[in-house]
Each structure stands twice: as structure tokens, then as C-alpha cells.
Amino acid sequence: MKEKILSSVFEKIDSIKSSSKLIFFKGFDIQTLSIMFDKYPRFYDGNYFTNDGIDLLELNNQKKKIMSSILNIEDGTYSGLYEEFIFLSERIDGLYKGEIIIVVNNYFDNFYPSQYVDSNNVLLRQYMNIINEEEVEDSESEIRDIANYISNVVEKENNLFVSYLDRTEEIKVTKLNLIDCNNVKIEIKEIKELQKYVEFSSTNTLDLLDLKLKILNENIPKDSRIDILTEKSILKTTGLLNSLKTLLAVAGEEYDINIYYTSKFARGQVRQEFKQILKQYWNSESFRMLEFYENPDESIDKIKISQGEIIETIVQQVEEAQNSDNYSDIFVTAPTGAGKSLLY
Numbered sequence: 001m002k003e004k005i006l007s008s009v010f011e012k013i014d015s016i017k018s019s020s021k022l023i024f025f026k027g028f029d030i031q032t033l034s035i036m037f038d039k040y041p042r043f044y045d046g047n048y049f050t051n052d053g054i055d056l057l058e059l060n061n062q063k064k065k066i067m068s069s070i071l072n073i074e075d076g077t078y079s080g081l082y083e084e085f086i087f088l089s090e091r092i093d094g095l096y097k098g099e100i101i102i103v104v105n106n107y108f109d110n111f112y113p114s115q116y117v118d119s120n121n122v123l124l125r126q127y128m129n130i131i132n133e134e135e136v137e138d139s140e141s142e143i144r145d146i147a148n149y150i151s152n153v154v155e156k157e158n159n160l161f162v163s164y165l166d167r168t169e170e171i172k173v174t175k176l177n178l179i180d181c182n183n184v185k186i187e188i189k190e191i192k193e194l195q196k197y198v199e200f201s202s203t204n205t206l207d208l209l210d211l212k213l214k215i216l217n218e219n220i221p222k223d224s225r226i227d228i229l230t231e232k233s234i235l236k237t238t239g240l241l242n243s244l245k246t247l248l249a250v251a252g253e254e255y256d257i258n259i260y261y262t263s264k265f266a267r268g269q270v271r272q273e274f275k276q277i278l279k280q281y282w283n284s285e286s287f288r289m290l291e292f293y294e295n296p297d298e299s300i301d302k303i304k305i306s307q308g309e310i311i312e313t314i315v316q317q318v319e320e321a322q323n324s325d326n327y328s329d330i331f332v333t334a335p336t337g338a339g340k341s342l343l344y
Helices: 002-015 030-039 056-061 063-071 082-088 118-128 133-138 141-147 205-216 238-251 272-282 307-323
Strands: 020-026 076-081 099-104 150-156 159-164 174-177 188-190 225-231 256-262 289-293 302-306
Touching: 002 030, 002 099, 002 174, 020 030, 020 082, 030 076, 056 063, 056 082, 056 118, 056 141, 063 082, 076 082, 082 099, 082 159, 118 141, 118 150, 118 159, 133 141, 150 205, 159 205, 205 225, 205 238, 225 238, 238 256, 272 307, 302 307
Parallel strands: 020 076, 020 099, 099 174, 188 256, 225 256
Antiparallel strands: 150 159, 289 302
8 A cells, every 4th residue: 555655656746847856755754755765866865864763953963065955956856854845945945946846744634753863752742841932942952943843742642743834835836645535435424322342532633643653553453443433513624534534545445444423412402400490590491592503614504502402511521521531622602692691
């Protein structure tokens, strides 16, 4: 599968008609980068790229040599690290007149497994704990060097994932995705109750990072069944759907991947004791129905939800939070006159 995907990317690169091409690879592991660099020689063979990983601090030390190499590139196709592109981005328009191509490993979604040497990973963990730009400015110089390339760091199951600074907005570049998801069909089935075989819960792309890395590293035996549970309310989130599609494109033939959704909203469920409280303190026999936008990011379609259903949902999730980690935060907005004091 990996060879097939890489071959497809090579075809896309080779099909670009230009006598001078400079390709930067974003979010790839060291082994794959080595394959890429065998196919397209590096424009600068800096020793900060080794089998042990990428050393951002050493890259910083060689900035002048990198700059000089860009000036001396001849016609042909050459390649480099995305980290090199970040450093060069402010000057590359005036230094290089050929086609600039960014190949993105879209198997991961803006957060990519760290491919840095151990000493860099120590700094990344320190950087992860820094909250704002002022703290970065006040930190040691090596962390500030890291921050010149990395915008964010997260850790999942002791694995570090990084998000890069985006330097493509003001530069004319051709972007190519590693994985083509246009023909990937995704089937998501409803599940009424949580079942024991559901292994992964996903409400955003970050939740899938560790699973994707385990599959990539073959830590999960092939032909295994993998069940993913998400929520109906976020099924239309483009980022999560694309993330699931890239997962299926890469692993769908080698694993039995099933995707389920459930809704944690308590439709049609209101406890009798809540109705008794309503009668006792508000002298009302039934909760009012309220109109809400079903998916305000996508349409103005409205649905009707009772005050009681909102109360029931909030209480259910509080109870879940007391007894387990399987709960959801709830954010409710309601218009004037909807009875927010009753809901609180």
C-alpha cells in the first residue's frame, strides 16, 4: 500500500511541467523521507537529517549554507524538508524562480508524529507546557529556536505530534496531498448502545492520531477489527470526515474498520422527578419546546427541543463525569425568553 501511494505522488510531481522544481515534504517519517530524497536529491545535504531524526538546532546553525545552496540551484528537480521551507519562506520568492511544490502527508491532520532527535523532543515537551507567546519569548534560546518551526505540540500515548507554522499563504506554491480521498466511500452506522468491542472514541482529528500511528507502525495486527465510535452531532465536521477517509484509504483493505455514531443528547427522555420539580416550583405541567438551529455552521434548518430534554442531557453527562471518563461537555445557547433560569 505504501509503495502504491508513493508511486502515485511521484507521478503527480513528474507530471508538473517545469524545468526547475523544488519539492518540500511535510509530515513524513524518516524512512519515507529517505525514499523521497533517493528519488529527488536534496538541494542541500545538511547533516541535521540522519537516521536518528531531524535536529532543528543544527538546522538553525546551518542557515547561511542553506541560503547559499538555494542561490546555486541549477535546472532540475530537487527536494528538501518542510522545516527548510519554513526558514526560507520569507526570502525564497527572490532566491528561486522555479516551481515550488509542497507534498503534504495528509494521512495525519495538521499534527504529525515527531521525527526529531531525542534532544529536540525534550525541548518540544517543554515547549508544549508553555501557554503563550510571552512565555516563549522569556524561555531559553533553544526553545525559541524550536518555536521558529513548530506552532503546537500534543502528546498521545507518550508519542509527540507537532503542528508546523504555516508559511505558504503569501508564496505561490503547488500543494500535493499524499493520499487521494476523492473516491473513498465512508459508511457510518448508528449504534443504539455502547458495545464492548468499540475501541476508539473520536470527536475530533486529534483523537485518531494514536490509532493512525499504531497502524502505520504495524503495532496492530493486520486483519484486526477496529471499531471507531463518534457522535452524530459532529459527523458533518469536514476535518473529522477527511481524517476518517484517509484512514480508510490507507488501512481499509488490510483492517476491518467499522465506524459508528451515537448521540449523547437525551431526545425524548425526561425523568419524572424533573417534571415534579417543574410542577412544584413553576406550577407547570410540561416543559416548553424551544427552537434551535440544528447545524448553524451549515444551514438555517431548525429543530424543536424541550427544556426537559436539555436538563436531562446535562444531568446525564454530570453523572457520567462522576462515574467514568465517557462524558461530554455541553454548551447551550438559547434566546431571550427560553427559560434559561429554569435550565440552570
